[in-house]
Amino acid sequence: MLKLLSRKVTHSGAVSYRGNLGPRAEEYAFLMKQGIDVKLAKQPAPDTNWTLVLRHKDWGEARLNGFKESGGIPPTLLDYVVNLTDKEKADAKAAGVSVGISLTSSKDNVLRDRKNLFRFMRAVMSDDAVVAADAGSMMFWSRAALEDEVAIPGDPDVSALYCIHAVHEDGENPYWLHTHGLEQVGGFDLDILKPSESVANGGGDLFRALAYQVLEGEIQPSTAKLDLAHPGGVVRLVPVKEFHAKASAADRELRDLMEDHNRNRSVVCDTSGGLLGWMKGVRPSTFLSKADTDRCVVHFTKTATELMAQRSRATLPLLSGLIDELAEFKLPILAKIGYETDGDSGGAEHMWFEVHSVDGDSIDGTLIVQPFHIKRMNKGDRGFHPTSRLTEWAVMSPFGKITPEGLTPLRSIREDPKAFKEQVALIRTMEALAG
Numbered sequence: 001m002l003k004l005l006s007r008k009v010t011h012s013g014a015v016s017y018r019g020n021l022g023p024r025a026e027e028y029a030f031l032m033k034q035g036i037d038v039k040l041a042k043q044p045a046p047d048t049n050w051t052l053v054l055r056h057k058d059w060g061e062a063r064l065n066g067f068k069e070s071g072g073i074p075p076t077l078l079d080y081v082v083n084l085t086d087k088e089k090a091d092a093k094a095a096g097v098s099v100g101i102s103l104t105s106s107k108d109n110v111l112r113d114r115k116n117l118f119r120f121m122r123a124v125m126s127d128d129a130v131v132a133a134d135a136g137s138m139m140f141w142s143r144a145a146l147e148d149e150v151a152i153p154g155d156p157d158v159s160a161l162y163c164i165h166a167v168h169e170d171g172e173n174p175y176w177l178h179t180h181g182l183e184q185v186g187g188f189d190l191d192i193l194k195p196s197e198s199v200a201n202g203g204g205d206l207f208r209a210l211a212y213q214v215l216e217g218e219i220q221p222s223t224a225k226l227d228l229a230h231p232g233g234v235v236r237l238v239p240v241k242e243f244h245a246k247a248s249a250a251d252r253e254l255r256d257l258m259e260d261h262n263r264n265r266s267v268v269c270d271t272s273g274g275l276l277g278w279m280k281g282v283r284p285s286t287f288l289s290k291a292d293t294d295r296c297v298v299h300f301t302k303t304a305t306e307l308m309a310q311r312s313r314a315t316l317p318l319l320s321g322l323i324d325e326l327a328e329f330k331l332p333i334l335a336k337i338g339y340e341t342d343g344d345s346g347g348a349e350h351m352w353f354e355v356h357s358v359d360g361d362s363i364d365g366t367l368i369v370q371p372f373h374i375k376r377m378n379k380g381d382r383g384f385h386p387t388s389r390l391t392e393w394a395v396m397s398p399f400g401k402i403t404p405e406g407l408t409p410l411r412s413i414r415e416d417p418k419a420f421k422e423q424v425a426l427i428r429t430m431e432a433l434a435g
Contacts, residue, residue, distance in 0.1 A: 003217040008105040009185055011117040012135040015124050016073065016095035022066055023099060025050040034123050048100075059116040060106035064124060070098040073131070073140075080166060081140050084131075085412045088142040092131035099124070110185050111155040118156070122146035137181035138163045148407045153314045157405035158211050158307070159204070161185055166200060174200045176254050179207060183264040187214040188221050191240070191267040193254045193284035202293040204406075210268075212304035221266045228268075228287075229296045235285045237266040246282045254284075305338070305350065308404075309391040312336075315404040319393050320358045322402065322410070326395065329424050335363055336392035337385050341373040349373050350391050361387050398423040 017023065031038050031054065041051035045065050052064040078089050101120055105113045114134075118141070121132040125143050132141045137160065141149075149156060162181030166174035177192040177200065190210050195203060209228065213219040219226055223237045240262050244252050247267075255261060268285045300308065323333060333355040338348045349372060353365030366382040395402040399420060400409035413420045 003215070005110045005185075005215055006108050007110065007186060008108065009110055009113065009136075010102060010104050011114055012100065012102040013117060013121050014070075014098040014100050014133045014135065015121055015129045016092070016098040016131050016133070017129050018094045018096055020096045022049065022070070022097050025052055025066060028052060028064065028124070030126065031123055036120075036123060054120060056116075056119075059119050060103060060113070062101055062103040062117070062120045064120075065100040065102070067098060067100060072096050073133075078140065082164070083145060083406070083408050084140055084142055085408060085415055087415050088131070088144070088411070091142070092140060095130050098133075109155070110161065111158070114160060115150070115156050118146055118160075119150050122150055134160075136184040137161055139181075142411075144411050145408070148411075152311070152318075152404070154310055155307075157208075157311055158215065158304075159208055159405050161215075162189070162207075162211060164204070164207055173197050177203065177207075178261065178265070179211070180260070182211060182214055185215070187211075188264040188266060190214075190237075191255065191265060192288050193251060193267060194289045196289055196291050198293045199288050199291050202401075203288075205293070205298045206288070208405075209298050209300050209304065212301060212307075216301060216303055218301060221264070225271055227299055229291070229298045231296065233287050233291070233296060233299075234271055235268050235287060236271045238269045238282050240265045240267060243267045243269070243282055248281070248283065251284055305391055309338075311404045312390050312392050313387060315393075316358060316387060316390070318404075319355075319395075322395055323355070323358065326397075326413075329397075329421075331424075332396040334368070334394045334396065335365055335385075335390055337363070337365065337389045338391050339371075339374055339377065339389065342375055343373075347373070351377075353385065355393070356382075358387070359384075363387055363390065398427055 025040055028038060035056060037055040039053045041053050044051040045063065047068050048065040049068055050066045054062045054064055072095050073092060075093050078084070078092050081089060084092065101117065101124060103113060103117045103120060117134070121141065122143065125132055125146065129143070132146065133139070134141065139160070162179045165178055165180065167176040168174040175194055177195055179189045182189045190207065192199065192203065199206065206228065219237060221237060221239045226235050226237065227233065228235050268288060269282050270285055335353050335355045336350050337353055338350040341347045341349050351371055352368050353363070354368050356364040356366070362384040364384055367377060367379055370379040371377050393404065397409050397413065399412045402410045
């Protein structure tokens, strides 16, 4: 069980609109048509013109606040947002005024309550707002992104609790990746310094695996040894204060000293063996500086795997629809399916299959990797596999990987199908020229 999820947390966010004239309380009467009871609070919250109490029989209770003062969103902040399309970013940059939403845990489950915050935010956005922001994770959400999320049964993915910031020089590979949001739910945030290009562009699963272990209480800010990925991905966690006391000057300069970046946070480092350990120095993980995420297997805990599987299975109708919607492009569609390993260890190996179709309770797929611990299965084997064994799925597109936790590339495709077709055609031409 994810220990840190069973706690009471105040979840808060904001909904932003064009212009600079703040909405009036009476303008939100439309929420009653969505099953939300709306009442004016006797006493507005501090620094607000009004406060509305919103109650829903399933979502719980929230507060909607009309700020006395609010402004736009710094454009540079939006430039690095990964879960908005280009059009959604442009819309968000038009924001001029905001209202706030807050919700205190009612389910004693952080993910479940965060989902209810998303439901309230989507309802408040209606058709007028340009963007919503989750204050805890520092993530921005468009109307369409929230619609995607609230349409999925069950809890959101753990990645909804944090954002990943990438710090880099213009046009260069990021030299500092770090999360924001895990501290806000009682855990601690994480830094990866000097990541390889592959980790910088495709390291989402590395952060997800770490985030799940933070929330499970399986790792601490000073965990000495963690088997993060295979092969070679053994790392340790070093609290930032210790890192700045023991790391080289060059490595320390990769981070700044802002308070938010130096509290309840650890740097992923090499383990402390050999001469470096004897000297009691620390250095950023060399594995993550060289790793090719396409050639390593990220280790998820049993609990994390089950939560990911629940979401993947809940979104199977979406995957089935995408197979038809994107059929003309012949995009690789993949499913990770788990089978018991040889022997009596009780373990399981989760392997990627190319999906040909999803039919009822089964997936027609071809194994595209060679199993490590299952001799009865081999790369290239094709067959039908129960959907009850599904743990992940992905559609690989030129606009990015479409997954149950990341539907932004799909919205980009739908926003500009002409550009997508041109991109696919270009790739096919290049593949043909390459032989």
